Amino acid sequence: MASSPPAWLDPLPDAAGLRATDAWAIGTVGIPGIALMETAGALLADAVVEVAPQGPVAIVCGAGNNGGDGYVVARLLRQAGRRVRVVSTVPDERLKGDAALARDAFGGPADPWSAAALDDAAVIVDAILGTGASGAPRGVAAEAIAGIAAAADRGIPVVACDVPSGVDATTGEVAGVAVPATATVTFHAATSGLWIAPGKDHVGRLRIVDIGIPRRVRDLLPVPSTGLLSAAVVDALPRRRTDGTKFRSGHVLIVGGAPGMTGAPCLTARGAMRAGAGYATLAVPAGVESTVAARAPVETLTLALPAADDGAVAATAADVVLERLRTRRATLVVGPGLSRGPERDRLLRALIAGHDGALVVDADGLAALAGDPEALRARTASATRPTVITPHAGEMARLLGVELEAVGEHRLATVRDAARRTGAVVVLKGDDTLIAAPDGRVAISPGGAPGLATAGTGDVLAGVVGALLARDVEPFTAASAAVWLHLRAGLRAAEQHGVEGTVAGDVAEAVAIVRRDHDRSAAVALDRAPARDGG
Ligand SMILES: NC(=O)C1=CN([C@@H]2O[C@H](COP(=O)(O)OP(=O)(O)OC[C@H]3O[C@@H](n4cnc5c(N)ncnc54)[C@H](OP(=O)(O)O)[C@@H]3O)[C@@H](O)[C@H]2O)[C@@H](O)CC1
Numbered sequence: 001m002a003s004s005p006p007a008w009l010d011p012l013p014d015a016a017g018l019r020a021t022d023a024w025a026i027g028t029v030g031i032p033g034i035a036l037m038e039t040a041g042a043l044l045a046d047a048v049v050e051v052a053p054q055g056p057v058a059i060v061c062g063a064g065n066n067g068g069d070g071y072v073v074a075r076l077l078r079q080a081g082r083r084v085r086v087v088s089t090v091p092d093e094r095l096k097g098d099a100a101l102a103r104d105a106f107g108g109p110a111d112p113w114s115a116a117a118l119d120d121a122a123v124i125v126d127a128i129l130g131t132g133a134s135g136a137p138r139g140v141a142a143e144a145i146a147g148i149a150a151a152a153d154r155g156i157p158v159v160a161c162d163v164p165s166g167v168d169a170t171t172g173e174v175a176g177v178a179v180p181a182t183a184t185v186t187f188h189a190a191t192s193g194l195w196i197a198p199g200k201d202h203v204g205r206l207r208i209v210d211i212g213i214p215r216r217v218r219d220l221l222p223v224p225s226t227g228l229l230s231a232a233v234v235d236a237l238p239r240r241r242t243d244g245t246k247f248r249s250g251h252v253l254i255v256g257g258a259p260g261m262t263g264a265p266c267l268t269a270r271g272a273m274r275a276g277a278g279y280a281t282l283a284v285p286a287g288v289e290s291t292v293a294a295r296a297p298v299e300t301l302t303l304a305l306p307a308a309d310d311g312a313v314a315a316t317a318a319d320v321v322l323e324r325l326r327t328r329r330a331t332l333v334v335g336p337g338l339s340r341g342p343e344r345d346r347l348l349r350a351l352i353a354g355h356d357g358a359l360v361v362d363a364d365g366l367a368a369l370a371g372d373p374e375a376l377r378a379r380t381a382s383a384t385r386p387t388v389i390t391p392h393a394g395e396m397a398r399l400l401g402v403e404l405e406a407v408g409e410h411r412l413a414t415v416r417d418a419a420r421r422t423g424a425v426v427v428l429k430g431d432d433t434l435i436a437a438p439d440g441r442v443a444i445s446p447g448g449a450p451g452l453a454t455a456g457t458g459d460v461l462a463g464v465v466g467a468l469l470a471r472d473v474e475p476f477t478a479a480s481a482a483v484w485l486h487l488r489a490g491l492r493a494a495e496q497h498g499v500e501g502t503v504a505g506d507v508a509e510a511v512a513i514v515r516r517d518h519d520r521s522a523a524v525a526l527d528r529a530p531a532r533d534g535g
């Protein structure tokens with residue numbers, strides 16, 4: 001029996017997991033494959049009718065069972081009186097098994113693929129490639145996908161069968177061309193690739209339909225290593241107690257700030273305080289300490305650090321920070337507004353080596369590790385040193401020494417690679433933020449908040465992560481919960497200030513409101529729960 005994932009992670013199978021699910025339903029439960037295909041096709045036909053209640057339907061079928069689903073749709077819609085045109089990317093004799101049965105039930109061969117088949121369509125069904133595809137689309141399949149994309153550009157809606165063809169169902173990668181779907185109907189469970197960019201941007205409206213595979217399959221197959229982040233992650237966080245103190249609520253020490261960059265560490269402190277830290281210390285270069293003290297939340301402390309010639313933190317500041325950490329345990333957040341340069345590179349290495357507690361590295365702190373992600377291994381080998389890094393795509397590219405485009409094209413592989421090489425929990429920011437643990441698990445944050453696309457929101461996130469680590473929350477959970485709270489806060493702040501008017505400070509404030517509302521509804525749920533035996 002597979003071990004159970006954390007309650008806050010909704011497991012997302014990969015393509016192989018879904019094929020194993022189908023095989024289990026057919027081989028062990030004894031549901032004929034053609035019965036699954038009939039159900040899948042019928043539910044897909046419903047979606048086609050919703051997207052385009054009338055007019056001709058063009059169905060483009062591929063070589064495998066995804067194409068088989070397409071033939072079921074074709075038969076059902078034709079029976080319902082729709083004008084249907086089926087084109088295929090392969091010669092008829094290549095169809096096998098259930099797909100051949102579905103084609104026979106449709107009543108005959110399809111026309112070979114031609115772009116002209118789409119010309120008068122009111123809607124197109126993409127049944128070219130599904131979970132059995134591998135690599136960039138080849139040959140006629142690639143031509144047909146490009147043809148569908150061109151038709152979509154002309155405004156013809158497209159309903160994708162199971163996965164938009166050309167999108168890797170596991171990784172969300174688009175190696176060549178991919179169908180830009182208006183809607184995707186996916187069977188039994190959505191695979192991870194439907195949530196990860198760039199694939200997720202091809203999915204359109206996602207509908208997950210039950211095709212009759214018993215749910216207990218989840219408990220029988222290996223637990224997928226990826227999952228969708230859910231609100232329940234906040235339930236995993238500790239709450240302040242009546243007998244608590246500021247020390248028990250956790251201390252976050254932020255190292256950052258530089259001349260002209262005093263706002264960033266202040267926003268990190270706001271994020272940390274609003275996410276529940278008991279107190280925060282802003283360790284900044286001496287020359288900007290008074291400015292930072294004036295701009296920071298009044299509840300915070302400051303610590304003046306030796307400055308280098310450029311006015312930013314000197315490498316020798318590591319001794320001052322480590323001395324403070326010896327007397328006051330804290331989670332260290334390094335990077336917001338830190339500025340770059342050789343002094344900061346040396347500072348980072350000294351802090352990595354010397355700090356025996358939780359660490360968050362963000363922004364310019366990550367620049368100090370450019371091309372050398374293994375530098376973090378010096379500390380991540382020890383369980384007493386939980387480490388979270390929070391790069392956006394550009395910071396990730398510099399950290400790993402790869403092209404920015406490569407990060408965008410291979411987000412899942414990149415975040416996993418970064419977690420493996422650093423030994424840290426890695427938060428790859430985006431509108432599909434991915435949180436990876438060194439053991440290969442990945443949590444996907446579904447959807448983005450346009451209000452977050454403004455300066456300083458990343459600094460706030462680093463503070464929220466810091467606050468949760470300071471409460472001794474396990475780092476994969478802490479990073480995931482921080483991402484969840486931050487995303488909701490972005491949406492919440494935009495409700496109040498509008499998407500265009502939201503600033504990072506609003507997001508920090510909204511973190512508290514989002515947490516409050518979550519905890520209230522959790523408390524209501526507890527009140528309503530039936531009393532336990534003897535309780
Ligand atoms: N009974 C079931 O299990 C059920 C399954 N269901 C449906 O089946 C789908 C999975 O079907 P599947 O496994 O047949 O794979 P599928 O995605 O149709 O394509 C494989 C074909 O494509 C080809 N090909 C591969 N890569 C390629 C590329 N890059 N470029 C070009 N060609 C490429 C490859 O040919 P090859 O290259 O190997 O010769 C092969 O012939 C699933 O998504 C769902 O829709 C539902 O009906 C529910 C019941």
Ligand SMILES: [K+]
Nearest residue numbers: 129161163165
């Ligand atoms: K498809």
